[in-house]
Amino acid sequence: xxxxxxxxxxxxxxxxxxxxxxxxxxxxxxxxxxxxxxxxxxxxxxxxxxxxxxxxxxxxxxxxxxxxxxxxxxxxxxxxxxxxxxxxxxxxxxxxxxxxxxxxxxxxxxxxxxxxxxxxxxxxxxxxxxxxxxxxxxxxxxxxxxxxxxxxxxxxxxxxxxxxxxxxxxxxxxxxxxxxxxxxxxxxxxxxxxxxxxxxxxxxxxxxxxxxxxxxxxxxxxxxxxxxxxxxxxxxxxxxxxxxxxxxxxxxxxxxxxxxxxxxxxxxxxxxxxxxxxxxxxxxxxxxxxxxxxxxxxxxxxxxxxxxxxxxxxxxxxxxxxxxxxxxxxxxxxxxxxxxxxxxxxxxxxxxxxxxxxxxxxxxxxxxxxxxxxxxxxxxxxxxxxxxxxxxxxxxxxxxxxxxxxxxxx
RNA sequence: GGGGGAGUAUCCAAGCGGUCAACGGAUGGCGCCUGUAAAGCGUCCGGCUCAGCCUUCGCAGGUUCGAAUCCUGCCUCCCCCA
Numbered sequence: 296x297x298x299x300x301x302x303x304x305x306x307x308x309x310x311x312x313x314x315x316x317x318x319x320x321x322x323x324x325x326x327x328x329x330x331x332x333x334x335x336x337x338x339x340x341x342x343x344x345x346x347x348x349x350x351x352x353x354x355x356x357x358x359x360x361x362x363x364x365x366x367x368x369x370x371x372x373x374x375x376x377x378x379x380x381x382x383x384x385x386x387x388x389x390x391x392x393x394x395x396x397x398x399x400x401x402x403x404x405x406x407x408x409x410x411x412x413x414x415x416x417x418x419x420x421x422x423x424x425x426x427x428x429x430x431x432x433x434x435x436x437x438x439x440x441x442x443x444x445x446x447x448x449x450x451x452x453x454x455x456x457x458x459x460x461x462x463x464x465x466x467x468x469x470x471x472x473x474x475x476x477x478x479x480x481x482x483x484x485x486x487x488x489x490x491x492x493x494x495x496x497x498x499x500x501x502x503x504x505x506x507x508x509x510x511x512x513x514x515x516x517x518x519x520x521x522x523x524x525x526x527x528x529x530x531x532x533x534x535x536x537x538x539x540x541x542x543x544x545x546x547x548x549x550x551x552x553x554x555x556x557x558x559x560x561x562x563x564x565x566x567x568x569x570x571x572x573x574x575x576x577x578x579x580x581x582x583x584x585x586x587x588x589x590x591x592x593x594x595x596x597x598x599x600x601x602x603x604x605x606x607x608x609x610x611x612x613x614x615x616x617x618x619x620x621x622x623x624x625x626x627x628x629x630x631x632x633x634x635x636x637x638x639x640x641x642x643x644x645x646x647x648x649x650x651x652x653x654x655x656x657x658x659x660x661x662x663x664x665x666x667x668x669x670x671x672x673x674x675x676x677x678x679x680x681x682x683x684x685x686x687x688x689x690x691x692x693x694x695x696x697x698x699x700x701x702x703x704x705x
Numbered sequence: 706g707g708g709g710g711a712g713u714a715u716c717c718a719a720g721c722g723g724u725c726a727a728c729g730g731a732u733g734g735c736g737c738c739u740g741u742a743a744a745g746c747g748u749c750c751g752g753c754u755c756a757g758c759c760u761u762c763g764c765a766g767g768u769u770c771g772a773a774u775c776c777u778g779c780c781u782c783c784c785c786c787a
Contacts, residue, residue, distance in 0.1 A: 336741050357740070395740045406738055406746085421742065435742050466740075507740090535740070545739090565740035572739070587741040594744040595737090614734070644744095652744050 296529055296560055303459065303503035303530045305561040305582075309675040313553075313580035316671045319355075319561055321387040321458035322501045323379065326354040328561070329577045329670055331568060331663045332389065332585035337362045338372075338382045341590055342649075342656040345384040351657065352664045354386050355458075357585045360451045361393035361443065365434050369454035377456025389585075390457035392448045392490075394483075394507065395566065397422055397430050398466035398537065405537055405566075408468050425465060427482065445489040453498050460498070461533060461565075462490040464507040469537045469544070476511035483509050484523045491528055503530035505563060512539055514551045521555035531561035534581070538567075546575060553579035570599065570607040570666065574683040577670055589663055593655035596644035598623045598631075599662040601691045609637075611655075616641035626691055629661035630654065666692040 297303075308316040319326040333340045333348060335356040340348045348356060358378050363369070375381035378388055400421035402408045423431035429444025443451075448463035464483040467476050487506050494504055506524035510516030524532055534552055538545035549564070553576075556562050561583060564576045568586020576584055589599060596612035600623060609623060619637035627633075631640060631654035643651035669692050673682035682695050 332740095334741060341741085342744080359741080362741085389740095391740050396742085399740090400742065403742080404738085461740075464740095533740080537739090563740085567739055569739060584739095586739050587743080588739050591738065591741065591743060591745080595746095596744090597738085647744070649744075656744095 296525055296527070296532070296557055300503070300530060302501045303561075305531065305559070307559070309677075311674040311677050311679040312578065314577050314670075314674050314679045315580060315582070316674045317561070317582055319387070319583070321355075321503070323385060323387045323458050324354060326387050326583070327671060328582040329573075329667055329674075330355065330583050331573065331589075331667050332357050332583060333590060333660055334359075334585060334587050335382065335384070336587075337366075338378060340656070340660075341594065342652045343660075345382055347657070348384070348660070349386055351660050352668070353660070355389060355583075356384060356386075358382075358388060358390045358455060358457065359393070359396075360390055360448050360455070361396040361432070362435075363390075363455060364393070364443070364447075364451045365436055365441065369451045373454040373456070377454070379456060387459070388455075388457045389459040389505075389563075390452045390455050390461065391565075392452065392461040392463040392507075393430075393443050394448075394461070394464035394535065395466045396432065397425060397464075398468060400432060400435075401425075402468055408470070408537060409540060427485075429463075430465075445486040446493045449490050449493045449498060453494075453502065456499065457502060459503045459505055459531070460490075460494070461505050462487045462507055462529075464509060464535055467509055467511050467536050469512050469539045471511055473511075473513055473516075476509075476513060477516055480509045480511070480516050480520050483507065484520070487524065487527055487529075495528075505529055505531040505533045505561075507533045507535040507565070508552060508556070509536050510552070511536055512544060512548050517548070517552045518555055521552065525555075525557050525560070531563060532556050533563040533565050535565045542572070545572070549576065549579055549581075553581060568663070570663075571603070571687060573663070573666060574670070574686060577674075578679070578683060589659035590656050593659045594652050596641075596651070596655070598640070598655055599659045600624050601686070601689050601694075603687055603689055611637065611641040611644045611651075623658055624662065624691060626693055627658065627661060627665070628693070629658045631658040662692065669693060669695045 304320040306318045317328040332355050333353055336359040340356055372378055372381045421433045423433055429442055432441050434441055445463040452460040463486050465479045467479045506527050506529035508520045508524050510520040538548045562581045563583040564581045568584050568588050573584055598609045599607050600609040616637045621637055622632040624632050673679040
């Protein structure tokens with residue numbers, strides 16, 4: 296692993312147990328960690344303008360190679376000045392490699408995988424085949440076949456011009472048997488080498504690359520993967536894969552994997568972003584998290600609230616909000632909470648008004664941003680465990696006794 | 706006054722002798738969503754002592770082995786002509 300380079304520098308600040316604060320310095324500015332990273336899969340944080348995301352305090356967003364490759368295509372984005380220019384985002388940008396789609400397009404996503412619930416039916420097998428050379432997909436737009444190899448992924452990410460590229464991997468389902476997981480993980484390691492080789496040869500000098508640790512739910516495979524990725528010439532590490540049947544198993548896998556990663560590396564936990572999971576991840580010393588959940592839930596009428604018994608969710612499309620004059624979350628600084636009550640927001644969401652989508656997106660992203668800001672402050676104050684416990688007991692993220700110092704811009 | 710049309714479950718709306726508690730949609734209830742195939746998906750939606758039974762298709766009679774579907778009368782609403 297590179298400890299430092301012109302393309303990325305990770306400075307660790309305060310430590311509190313395994314938890315730590317830090318700053319990820321990218322060519323497009325700093326990212327204070329622990330950080331939550333909103334998804335801008337198709338070149339937009341759905342529902343919001345880029346400047347709005349920045350105004351919420353976010354310093355990095357994540358774009359997706361597969362989606363942007365299919366449309367509008369790397370040439371068009373490159374011509375617009377890369378994804379930064381294309382979407383008008385001036386801060387740090389990380390791009391996922393398309394590796395998750397190897398899984399999600401084949402299995403339908405985590406919910407489907409876990410219990411066969413959630414979305415069902417639809418076109419199946421958009422992943423045509425997974426081979427040593429790469430993966431044959433069927434385009435989500437027109438069904439045309441497309442091929443993504445480690446080299447293609449890196450090439451597209453180079454065109455996107457992200458500050459951090461993720462290596463192309465196979466995101467293995469947790470229920471894959473040991474034999475398949477082992478062979479898949481080894482192939483992912485070979486893909487890692489090919490990604491790095493291509494990037495070394497033709498990639499942008501200022502683009503960092505993160506390796507991805509796979510290995511499914513198997514401790515020895517996770518260990519092997521952590522060693523393989525750590526010893527490669529990467530700028531940071533990400534933990535990938537679907538991490539288990541349920542939260543308990545996920546925590547177990549994370550608990551065994553996180554300590555295997557080199558201390559000095561920025562550590563990104565891919566795809567995890569529920570409130571309790573973020574706190575658990577931070578406690579394990581993980582630095583960066585991305586997740587579709589806050590923005591997706593918002594579009595589905597669900598607001599994040601400090602209600603651990605309901606998994607921190609308030610479903611405004613369910614009954615029982617008529618006449619409720621309370622804000623979604625009292626004390627929340629977002630406009631949804633400052634200007635409106637549950638009665639109105641529930642009405643808006645059920646009426647499928649775009650305003651509801653926007654307000655709830657802003658609220659959910661505000662909620663997580665507050666969580667991260669105060670978590671960082673708590674780590675610096677040496678009281679992260681207490682902060683985490685308070686939030687897990689129902690305290691609002693901004694209610695912590697630890698007041699965040701004015702965070703300096705950088 | 707004359708002519709024509711319509712009344713189906715919360716709403717809209719199919720059905721036009723049996724396979725009808727009755728297509729479909731909406732509303733509503735519930736469940737779900739973790740590197741976004743997702744402003745989405747699933748499920749329920751007459752009642753009950755629920756693998757069955759009971760009460761329904763404006764109301765009342767009738768025909769038939771059998772009617773939401775056919776016949777008779779009544780009620781209500783809509784349109785056109787006076």
